[in-house]
Amino acid sequence: DQQVKQNSPSLSVQEGRISILNCDYTNSMFDYFLWYKKYPAEGPTFLISISSIKDKNEDGRFTVFLNKSAKHLSLHIVPSQPGDSAVYFCAARDRGSTLGRLYFGRGTQLTVWP
Amino acid sequence: DADVTQTPRNRITKTGKRIMLECSQTKGHDRMYWYRQDPGLGLRLIYYSFDVKDINKGEISDGYSVSRQAQAKFSLSLESAIPNQTALYFCATSDPQGSAYNEQFFGPGTRLTVL
Numbered sequence: 001d002q003q004v005k006q007n008s009p010s011l012s013v014q015e016g017r018i019s020i021l022n023c024d025y026t027n028s029m030f031d032y033f034l035w036y037k038k039y040p041a042e043g044p045t046f047l048i049s050i051s052s053i054k055d056k057n058e059d060g061r062f063t064v065f066l067n068k069s070a071k072h073l074s075l076h077i078v079p080s081q082p083g084d085s086a087v088y089f090c091a092a093r094d095r096g097s098t099l100g101r102l103y104f105g106r107g108t109q110l111t112v113w114p
Numbered sequence: 115d116a117d118v119t120q121t122p123r124n125r126i127t128k129t130g131k132r133i134m135l136e137c138s139q140t141k142g143h144d145r146m147y148w149y150r151q152d153p154g155l156g157l158r159l160i161y162y163s164f165d166v167k168d169i170n171k172g173e174i175s176d177g178y179s180v181s182r183q184a185q186a187k188f189s190l191s192l193e194s195a196i197p198n199q200t201a202l203y204f205c206a207t208s209d210p211q212g213s214a215y216n217e218q219f220f221g222p223g224t225r226l227t228v229l
Contacts, residue, residue, distance in 0.1 A: 006156075009154065032216070034217065036220075041222070041223070042222055042223070043118070043204050043206075043220030043221050043222050043223050044157070044204070044220045045220070046217050046218075046219070049217070089156060089157060093216050101159065101162065101172075101216075102216060102218060104149075104156045104157040104158075105156055106154060106155055106156035107156050
């Protein structure tokens with residue numbers, strides 16, 4: 001059973017507009033949340049993270065929002081650029097696991113068109 | 115130079131063959147992982163190792179085995195490959211001492227096709 005869910009397999013946005021990628025989780029023991037970006041023929045690369053004690057973290061054009069009561073987080077990209085076109089994975093760390101393993105969602109393919 | 119390398123990058127094999135995928139890292143991280151990516155299924159953990167003496171099964175370890183030959187090397191073996199093991203395989207490393215949230219660093223992936 002998936003503990004991290006990305007229910008939108010794809011998202012298409014015009015250049016300059018906002019991209020919002022969503023992620024839901026079920027495990028209340030998750031204490032850190034990460035977003036990874038993946039281009040074709042490359043491995044995923046870390047993008048931004050947020051601790052469960054915060055509700056927002058910002059890094060340049062990228063902002064992650066966390067709503068713990070709803071067990072929901074979102075990644076906002078403003079303004080979107082064609083180079084942002086990639087698969088975005090949401091991941092969460094389980095503090096209840098002695099191994100601190102990450103659980104990944106299925107990914108959302110973002111396409112930014114000119 | 116890449117910090118996490120995987121060999122081979124692409125491999126085509128036949129059902130029943132034994133295959134080994136190799137991963138090397140120069141990051142000095144103790145923790146290493148093998149993931150599998152299938153279209154629409156995201157990244158699923160196969161095995162992970164927290165040091166040379168520690169090997170742990172992930173969520174989909176059946177049909178796979180691993181060997182941690184050194185801190186820097188972690189190999190994944192398919193003892194008898196089957197077509198549904200056709201996928202993209204990623205190796206990753208992490209250093210929990212250096213990252214509170216256990217950020218993982220991924221290699222470029224190995225595309226494996228089993229005919």
